Amino acid sequence: MDYENAEKILEVKHLKQYFNVGKADEVRAVDDISFDIYKGETFGLVGESGSGKTTTGRAIIHLYEPTAGEILFNGKNVDNFTSKADQREFRQDMQMIFQDPYASLNPRMKVKDIVAEGIDINHLAKDDADRTKQVEDLLETVGLNKDHSSRYPHEFSGGQRQRIGIARALAVDPKFVIADEPISALDVSIQAQVVNLMKKLQREQGLTYLFIAHDLSMVKYISDRIGVMHYGRMLEIADSDEIYAHPLHDYTKSLLSAVPVPDPEFERTREEIAYDGSGENDGKKRKLVEISPRHWVRAADDEIDMYTQRAHEASLIRK
Amino acid sequence: MENEKDILEVRNLQVNFKTYAGDVKAIRNVSFDLRKGETLAIVGESGSGKSVTTRTIMGLNARNADITSGSIMYKDQDLLKKTDQEMESIRGQDIAEIFQDPMTSLDPTMRIGKQIAEPLMVHKGMKKEKALAQALEMMKLVGITDAENRINDYPHQFSGGMRQRIVIAIALINYPEILIADEPTTALDVTIQAQILNLMKELQDKISTSIIFITHDLGVVAGMADRVAVMYAGKIVEYGTVDEIFYNPKHPYTWGLLSSMPTLDSSGDELPSIPGTPPDLLDPPAGDAFAARNAYALKIDTEQEPPFFKVSDTHYAATWLLHPDAPKVTPPEQIVARQKKYAAMQKDLVAKQRPSVPVEEQEEQQ
Numbered sequence: 027m028d029y030e031n032a033e034k035i036l037e038v039k040h041l042k043q044y045f046n047v048g049k050a051d052e053v054r055a056v057d058d059i060s061f062d063i064y065k066g067e068t069f070g071l072v073g074e075s076g077s078g079k080t081t082t083g084r085a086i087i088h089l090y091e092p093t094a095g096e097i098l099f100n101g102k103n104v105d106n107f108t109s110k111a112d113q114r115e116f117r118q119d120m121q122m123i124f125q126d127p128y129a130s131l132n133p134r135m136k137v138k139d140i141v142a143e144g145i146d147i148n149h150l151a152k153d154d155a156d157r158t159k160q161v162e163d164l165l166e167t168v169g170l171n172k173d174h175s176s177r178y179p180h181e182f183s184g185g186q187r188q189r190i191g192i193a194r195a196l197a198v199d200p201k202f203v204i205a206d207e208p209i210s211a212l213d214v215s216i217q218a219q220v221v222n223l224m225k226k227l228q229r230e231q232g233l234t235y236l237f238i239a240h241d242l243s244m245v246k247y248i249s250d251r252i253g254v255m256h257y258g259r260m261l262e263i264a265d266s267d268e269i270y271a272h273p274l275h276d277y278t279k280s281l282l283s284a285v286p287v288p289d290p291e292f293e294r295t296r297e298e299i300a301y302d303g304s305g306e307n308d309g310k311k312r313k314l315v316e317i318s319p320r321h322w323v324r325a326a327d328d329e330i331d332m333y334t335q336r337a338h339e340a341s342l343i344r345k
Numbered sequence: 346m347e348n349e350k351d352i353l354e355v356r357n358l359q360v361n362f363k364t365y366a367g368d369v370k371a372i373r374n375v376s377f378d379l380r381k382g383e384t385l386a387i388v389g390e391s392g393s394g395k396s397v398t399t400r401t402i403m404g405l406n407a408r409n410a411d412i413t414s415g416s417i418m419y420k421d422q423d424l425l426k427k428t429d430q431e432m433e434s435i436r437g438q439d440i441a442e443i444f445q446d447p448m449t450s451l452d453p454t455m456r457i458g459k460q461i462a463e464p465l466m467v468h469k470g471m472k473k474e475k476a477l478a479q480a481l482e483m484m485k486l487v488g489i490t491d492a493e494n495r496i497n498d499y500p501h502q503f504s505g506g507m508r509q510r511i512v513i514a515i516a517l518i519n520y521p522e523i524l525i526a527d528e529p530t531t532a533l534d535v536t537i538q539a540q541i542l543n544l545m546k547e548l549q550d551k552i553s554t555s556i557i558f559i560t561h562d563l564g565v566v567a568g569m570a571d572r573v574a575v576m577y578a579g580k581i582v583e584y585g586t587v588d589e590i591f592y593n594p595k596h597p598y599t600w601g602l603l604s605s606m607p608t609l610d611s612s613g614d615e616l617p618s619i620p621g622t623p624p625d626l627l628d629p630p631a632g633d634a635f636a637a638r639n640a641y642a643l644k645i646d647t648e649q650e651p652p653f654f655k656v657s658d659t660h661y662a663a664t665w666l667l668h669p670d671a672p673k674v675t676p677p678e679q680i681v682a683r684q685k686k687y688a689a690m691q692k693d694l695v696a697k698q699r700p701s702v703p704v705e706e707q708e709e710q711q
Binding site for chain 2: 075217218222229243288293
């Protein structure tokens with residue numbers, strides 16, 4: 027990825043997403059996060075369950091009304107779309123691939139109708155023959171047989187269903203795709219197939235992905251940059267190779283140290299690093315600081331030196 | 346028992362499920378041993394028969410299951426010949442299971458202390474107070490914080506990781522000889538997973554139980570297992586020690602599994618993947634069931650089922666590639682790298698003057 031001349035496709039600014047606001051059970055699912063996604067890249071979002079990564083994805087595609095903050099897509103504020111036409115264009119440009127391929131396809135609809143739903147709503151087909159052709163092309167693009175178009179979802183395996191979900195997302199020719207745990211419901215041997223398909227589509231159609239997952243090795247493989255979330259906050263953002271090789275934040279270190287690796291020799295010596303999250307709530311004001319080029323860490327003013335020191339030790343910064 | 350070191354011997358097990366569409370041949374002639382105090386991992390995709398195998402051992406199969414042949418020997422008794430009532434006294438006492446989903450395997454209406462104490466009262470006829478006292482000890486052992494105050498809480502008051510600790514406490518309260526762990530950490534986050542796996546290892550040392558560990562996560566296997574059995578389409582296709590399976594795998598399916606999992610340092614445009622999907626076990630294909638997805642398939646693979654070939658005393662693989670007449674093939678890049686590492690490790694072993702493992706490939710019918 028060439029970040030020198032990269033254009034921002036999405037800007038998230040101080041996004042807050044609270045639930046049950048003002049009540050005793052108020053949940054601050056996403057608490058003031060900011061990040062940008064560049065055109066053509068894959069941005070991975072990792073974190074434990076409850077860290078707010080799915081909520082972030084859903085807020086970006088505007089399934090929720092944000093409590094505070096701005097989401098700019100191609101420079102336009104997603105919240106301020108008043109006209110139907112603007113909203114439709116936004117919905118067309120941004121699509122989502124869901125986690126569970128068993129729950130996200132309507133069992134009563136034929137595959138061709140599932141895939142063509144977006145085409146119909148946006149009137150993208152001239153006539154029936156054009157619609158059929160578009161659907162068949164899409165099915166072939168995702169590696170399914172075009173004769174499958176008049177079947178129902180239950181006739182397909184998990185991996186095939188996820189391909190149908192991908193075809194549906196691609197039907198309206200999106201620019202930006204949010205993939206929320208797209209492979210975690212699939213078998214290991216099928217996961218690789220779907221990831222390869224997603225990478226191929228990105229090369230051919232110049233898509234931008236927001237890839238949300240908890241499988242850290244798969245996220246590293248597919249992503250250009252990665253953001254680490256914890257308790258609704260973004261703790262660290264960096265290029266994927268760098269964040270794995272030289273994590274600066276203690277939480278990232280702890281998270282990475284817990285990933286089991288398919289290598290018995292390595293596993294025998296692996297030591298998990300515990301993380302004490304209480305330091306995060308000591309009342310100090312923290313924000314993301316760029317410690318080394320494109321490597322951001324959430325830090326209070328008096329912690330910046332410590333992180334800079336760590337970056338020096340990892341020779342991320344040259345003097 | 347054939348071998349004194351074994352606690353469990355499964356021989357020629359075949360299980361069919363009767364469905365409207367016909368018989369699903371879920372387990373097709375599976376044999377394996379579980380040694381005392383070891384952890385045996387069974388890996389494979391969903392539908393490969395790993396859960397059915399353990400459910401057959403527990404006697405917990407669905408009603409349409411039909412065990413057509415085989416034996417499961419435990420302490421010189423065949424578990425398949427036991428009545429339901431006899432199995433009830435074995436389950437939870439001699440053989441216990443940690444189930445996959447901690448959210449659904451606890452009774453939501455029963456206090457957790459009682460759920461943990463129940464196996465003691467049922468199997469040992471222990472009085473309630475004494476059983477609850479032991480349950481409290483067990484809760485501390487599995488690391489439930491503030492156990493005294495939480496013993497009367499209900500499952501919904503605990504997080505996923507804590508609930509899985511409760512499930513483990515229930516399984517271990519009678520110090521079972523065999524513990525079956527069916528994907529015990531799949532529903533958990535990596536940090537919690539690491540805690541639970543460490544806990545299981547610790548407890549295994551303390552109460553010296555044998556574990557059958559079922560998972561599809563090869564990373565977990567690498568850290569937990571002493572020996573590994575790889576299952577595909579209702580059969581074991583390769584088994585060996587954890588080092589042999591990870592560093593010197595012989596079956597193309599094992600190659601595919603190992604290379605399709607990205608490690609933290611894999612890169613490149615394409616992840617090696619296994620093409621296609623597993624076969625339909627209503628009508629399993631003739632020959633090697635993996636042949637259709639196997640880039641290394643030989644002509645004989647579609648005609649005749651491969652027998653187990655011996656790789657070492659502890660390592661066997663069912664692939665025709667090990668036959669002396671088979672053409673020599675080069676495994677995928679990642680596997681070659683693993684084999685190099687294995688060769689280096691073997692050298693180290695010899696240098697340390699330990700008995701070396703013969704790596705000669707000899708044919709042997711199982």
